Amino acid sequence: MKYDIKVELENRSEEYSFSEVAKQANGAAWVKSGDTVILATVVIDETEIVKDDFLPLTVQYIEKTYAAGKIPGGFFKRETKPSDFETLTSRIVDRSLRPLFPKGFGHPTQITIMTFSVDSEADLQVLALNAASAALYVSDIDINKSVSAVRASMVDGELVLNPTLSELNNSTLDLYLSGTKDELLMIEMRSIGSEKIDNALVVDPLLDPTMSAPFITTHASNALPEDELIKILQKTQELLFESNIKYEDAFKEFKKETKEIGYKSHVINEDMVGYVREKHLSDIKDAMNQMAKSERSTALRALRKKIMLTQEKWDEVELKDAIEKVKKEQVRAQILNDKIRADGRALNEIRPISISTNVLPRAHASCLFTRGETQALVVLTMGGSKDAQMFETLTDDGVQNENFMVHYNFPGFSVGEASPVMGTKRRELGHGNLAKRALEPIVNLDGQTVRLVSEILESNGSSSMATVCGGYMALRAADIDTSETVAGIAMGMVSEGNNYAILSDIMGLEDHDGDMDFKVTGSKDGITAMQMDIKLGGISLNVLKEALYQAKEGRAHIIDIMQEAEKKIEFNDGVLPSTDFFHINPSFIGEIIGQAGKTIREIIDKFEVAIDIDKKDGKVKVTGKSKSGVQAAKEHIEGIVNAPKSPKIEYKVGDKYKGVVKKIVDFGAFVELPDGTDGLIHISKISDQRVDKVSDVLSEGEEIDVEILEFKGNKISLGRA
The missing domain is CATH 1.10.10 (Arc Repressor Mutant, subunit A)
Structure with missing residues (x-):
């Protein structure tokens, strides 16, 4: 492959070829970064102009399993429907590129991004947008701006821009920015939580502007404080702007001659x-x-x-x-x-909120969260490790398990539309993913699987944020521990020139006629997740900071209401599964399991529980349908561990003892010696005469005289005395 240019970026480089492949597309870019190869193409339908007032743009990001040397799992050995990662990546690219198209552009446009080769450290979402933007920039469509992405992470307190996946996996922050050389267009952010990495956040960033010292301060919360986020955004935005200048300088000589196409004429009378x-x-x-x-x-x-x-x-x-x-x-x-909104509220005023928990008697937990004319019914179901969602991405070594799921459904009746309920749409998947990112940092499931399903029953703005609030309340209604209370709020903005107003808890009318849709989730201490789309082409960090602090005030108000509702929760005790964790001395695990698992099976059957034991550190997990059963099983296990034991006897070959036959097997019998130690008397040692069937000679519970014949490791071989 002949590459036309190489662009050197922070932490990596990208090579581009614009003339070797896909020559019949309006624009194409073959991109190589490391061992990752991506092709992005742009095609427009010149024969049709869609008259409706929207841009008919479709973005498809497609992964090929051969790119990582894999064959698709399952019955069908070819790629089928898009994975969640593919759909979410398509959505990110769409939201970033859509603002570039000229007003009145009505030709159906298809952007296709395909992965042909992938290395394990590749950030495919960043590369997908960069490749698609390059294909669009060099195409014959009248678009002359580059859009690119920069991801920021925080590893051991250090800000790392364009991290590798290994660095991102050890990061307490995942921040994705997209924009042009002078405009910030989109933000996606999640706080992974310092407690889940290494609690390695120290010292103040302002002490060392050269970044030789850690960049953010210590804080106990898993949420990222607003001041620290602003400083990170400033650094990341600077790199974003610089990268787009590099792209435009490198791409402009490969730009095709602009094609003359028709535009929709939309003149207001x-x-x-x-x-x-x-x-x-x-x-x-x-x-x-x-x-x-x-x-x-x-x-x-x-x-x-x-x-x-x-x-x-x-x-x-x-x-x-x-x-x-x-x-x-x-x-x-x-x-x-x-400074008054259509419904009479002040700019920072939150709509009335009502919260009802466990409204569904047979569900494990539920919450009906209503804020103004937006209402979400969030239902929680608990399961074990085997209930986790299995998935695999190109950059993973094998199959991964997702044990915290948030699924968001938006039926037509929620906005008064007579439309059938169909499959999950991109928007629904994106809103569910945002709510998951908001709640995940504060939940420690410790081996459990939890599924939250948000059914939107009514919507007038901010249904994804209602999902976050209702999701938190459902977690608490299931008695699941959380590190802090998290709520979500949708912010908006209206601006004319230098005059602007920031709105808290926007409704649908303000989203439609405003200039910004800014969703912020977090605790009173900071932010756990964020998503921002800017309609007016950019936003200053000063305005963004003001919006973040107004959002913090709104969250605090909502959190106060949620915490009051927490005090009134009544658990579905007859339905809600219970789980308890405790430790025992690993040396007692054999006694809890018993001979051939007999003891542990008896505990499971008697108390109707499931038991998992970590043999290395003695950690025991007991799960059951009721708290009483789980507690009784725990007490039974602790009773075995704490029961007084007979002093161990130092056995020697030739010693003779009385023992009790505990279990008869085809090849002999297990005999319990005086201190509880088991030995095996082989069928050949039971009698001087030939024995064909052990049960003809011995019976369980019978007391017999035995002699120590030999030791085989930890096993004792016995004979008849």
């Missing part, structure tokens, strides 16, 4: 806009006060029909656009000028 402003502004305000999306749409549609009765020659589609423009203007002006 200003006469209609003026008429609506003058005659029906009060109707617009009334419609804004209809908080549910369906109710608001009905009110605006009724207004449109009312106007058409007196303006019969007007085009109804044009009138719809005019009404929408006036509505958007009014929403934004009221926020910026009057």
Whole structure:
């Protein structure tokens, strides 16, 4: 393969070829970094222009198992439906590149990213975006900006940019930024939690701007404080901007001649806009006060029909656009000028919250979380290690187990739409993944498997954050220990020039007509996860910092309400499984297991529990359907360990003792000696006469005289005395 250019970046390099493969695509980039090879292509349909007011862009990130020398597992030996990682990566690329397309671009566009070779240290999500952006930049589409990604991690207190996967696996932070050379477009962040790595965070970053000392301060929480995140964002953003300058300088000579294509003409009829402003502004305000999306749409549609009765020659589609423009203007002006939102709230005010736990009597745990017109029913199910979700990625050596799952479902009825319930969509997968990242740092399952399912029953903004709050409450309603209380809040922003307003707990109207969708989850101490999409093309760190601290105030308010609700939890004791962990001296494990597992089977059957024992350190896990059964099993095991024992006898060859036949087998009998030690009397040593069947001569519980014949390791061989 002939490579056209090589771009040197922080911690790695990338080589690009633009003319060797996929020549019939509008743009293509073959990218090599280390031993990883990715092909990204861009194709547009020039014969069609979609008239609806959206960009018909589809992004598909596709992994080939041969890239890592693997054959697909399962019955079908070829790649089938996309994995969660592939879907989430496609979504990240889509959200990063969508803002680049010119207004009025309506041609169906397909971006395909394929992995052909993968090494175990590759950051495939970063490379996928970089490759797709390169293919788009050199294509014949009128796009002249590079978008790239930078990932930041925190390893032993040191900030590492563009980390390897090994470094990321030992990091307390996973921060993914995408943007252009002068605009930050997207943020994805999760705090892995210092307790889950090595508790190695020390000293203040400002003491050493050269980064020779650790970059962040010690904090007990698994959440990352806002001040520290801002400092990390500043460093990461600087590298992001520098990288895009390098990309554009390197790619510009390979840019194809721009193709002349048609754009959607979307001209607002200003006469209609003026008429609506003058005659029906009060109707617009009334419609804004209809908080549910369906109710608001009905009110605006009724207004449109009312106007058409007196303006019969007007085009109804044009009138719809005019009404929408006036509505958007009014929403934004009221926020910026009057500091009041459509529902009458102050900019930092949170909608009313109600929380009910364990509303489902047969589920292990549940929570009905309602915030304004958004409602999530989050249901928790507990299982053992065998219930974990098995998965495998290209960079893994083998199959991995996911024992904490969050699944998010968004049926049409939640927004008043008459649509059937279909398979999981990308948005649902993304929202569930965000909620998982928010809660995972504070949960220590210790071998258990937990599945949270969020059923969105009503939605008017921030249903993913309702999932986080409801998910935390469901964990507590299942009596699962958490390190701290975590809540989520969706922030928004409206801006005109230098005038801006930051909104807490945004509703659907403010998300639609605003300039930012910023979801922040965490405790009162800091942030566990974050996701931000900026619609206006960039945001300053000062504004971002203000939004983060306003989000912190909102979270604290929500957390106070959640902690009050925690005090009222009544557990589903008849249904909720119980688990207990304790340690015993490993030397007693043999006695707990018993001869051929007899003792432990008796405990399991008697108390209806499952028992796992770590033979190395003596850790015992007891799980059962009821707390009483688990506690009784624990006490029984501790009774075996703590029972007084007869002093051990120092046995010698030739010594004779009375023993009790404990178990008869085909080849002899196990005999318990006076101090509880077992010995084996072989069938050939039971009698002077030939014995065909041991049970013809001996019976369990019978007392017999035996002689020590020999020692075989820890085993004692006996004969009949």
